[in-house]
Amino acid sequence: MKIMETELPGVLILEPELHKDNRGIFVELWKRESGGISGLPAEFSQDNLSRSGHGCLRGLHYQYPTQQGKLVTALSGRIFDVAVDIRRGSPTFSRWTGIVLDDIKRQQLWIPRGFAHGFLVLSEQADVLYKADAPYRPDEQYALAHDDFALEIEWPAKAEIMSEADRHAPSLKDVLVLPAYTTGHS
16 A cells, blocks of 8 residues: 655545556555554544535544544546645644546545544545444534635536535634644544
């Protein structure tokens, strides 16, 4: 597995080796032995799967105080996946990075704790798997406006479908609960 850094420290692109033959492809998406490399966790608490249609935007989401790191994979389809640094005091606070994840290249995005996460479906439909390193806690779930002018996220298409919570999410300046800046996994 090839691991590449992004412009945001801790946010990583994982590129697994694809094995192709006359039967199709085989790819190893995760191996416990990969944990601890470049800040990746050795264990995950849960796997989440979402299926969404074209133009669906999910996010930007984060949890607090129980933060989650997420390893995101597009099992089918194509998405634009985004991580935003929301760690108050971080040198990269409010900066974002984005990557197209699809079922062809099979790249994955590691989003560490302290980052908001969201994605926009670019294909007809997409199945997205994200492994979380801490359990989901609905009472600790927050959203940040995907179209906040302060973030200047360059979404490649218009969001057409989203939850009411995402549609009315506050801007960064109005978010009261933000994780404190930390380094590494925790």
